[in-house]
Amino acid sequence: NAGVTQTPKFQVLKTGQSMTLQCAQDMNHNSMYWYRQDPGMGLRLIYYSASEGTTDKGEVPNGYNVSRLNKREFSLRLESAAPSQTSVYFCASRKGEVRTGELFFGEGSRLTVL
Amino acid sequence: QKEVEQNSGPLSVPEGAIASLNCTYSDRGSQSFFWYRQYSGKSPELIMFIYSNGDKEDGRFTAQLNKASQYVSLLIRDSQPSDSATYLCAAPNNAGNMLTFGGGTRLMVKP
Numbered sequence: 001n002a003g004v005t006q007t008p009k010f011q012v013l014k015t016g017q018s019m020t021l022q023c024a025q026d027m028n029h030n031s032m033y034w035y036r037q038d039p040g041m042g043l044r045l046i047y048y049s050a051s052e053g054t055t056d057k058g059e060v061p062n063g064y065n066v067s068r069l070n071k072r073e074f075s076l077r078l079e080s081a082a083p084s085q086t087s088v089y090f091c092a093s094r095k096g097e098v099r100t101g102e103l104f105f106g107e108g109s110r111l112t113v114l
Numbered sequence: 115q116k117e118v119e120q121n122s123g124p125l126s127v128p129e130g131a132i133a134s135l136n137c138t139y140s141d142r143g144s145q146s147f148f149w150y151r152q153y154s155g156k157s158p159e160l161i162m163f164i165y166s167n168g169d170k171e172d173g174r175f176t177a178q179l180n181k182a183s184q185y186v187s188l189l190i191r192d193s194q195p196s197d198s199a200t201y202l203c204a205a206p207n208n209a210g211n212m213l214t215f216g217g218g219t220r221l222m223v224k225p
Contacts, residue, residue, distance in 0.1 A: 033212075035215075040122055040217050040218075041217055042118075042120075042202055042215040042216050042217040042218050043158070043202065043204075043215040044215070045212050045213070045214075048211075048212060050211070056211070058212055059212075059214075090157055090158075098206045098210055098211060098212065098213060099145060099146045099165075099206045099210060100146060100163070100165070102148075102160045102163070103148075103150075103158070103160065103213065105157035105158050105159070106157060107156075107157055108156075108157055
């Protein structure tokens with residue numbers, strides 16, 4: 001049972017380069033999320049998709065774009081990477097609604113921007 | 115002010131002791147709270163969910179919610195070195211469309 005799968009697990013970019021983080025879930029969840037985690041900051045929501053065909057901004061969306069390709073897949077794109085985007089990125093999917101549903105996380109993608 | 119606040123720690127307790135982790139929140143309308151555990155280098159996993167005032171127990175874990183004082187706690191009884199991790203408190207935001215996380219408390223259980 002794969003759950004939530006993210007690729008790549010590690011990536012080093014130079015400032016100005018672009019890249020896409022891929023995420024797929026096999027639990028038939030409607031909602032999917034992209035978080036970033038920085039030391040002492042907890043998890044901050046970048047973008048989310050409450051259902052296939054919809055995407056919305058979270059707390060820190062600047063510098064990112066997302067695509068909900070289908071019910072399974074939700075990708076995060078950095079068009080022009082900046083050192084401030086060095087972070088660990090987690091994709092998650094939710095079972096149920098926000099107030100009661102559990103988040104299932106991928107293993108994370110560690111991104112370094114030089 | 116961040117909606118969900120936690121002391122970053124580290125909180126150090128001896129093996130077998132009770133570890134007490136606290137979380138305060140700013141929105142009086144918050145109805146439910148989550149505790150996630152995150153081992154170093156790993157992804158968060160849900161360990162407790164609480165939505166009503168009082169205590170909720172699950173094995174060695176007890177979540178306590180006090181809506182009047184706007185705090186939620188996680189108690190870990192008989193702490194084990196394997197409990198050493200960062201514990202993240204989370205609550206739905208005002209609009210109810212996303213989960214807001216605190217900064218996490220790092221717990222160290224020493225043998």
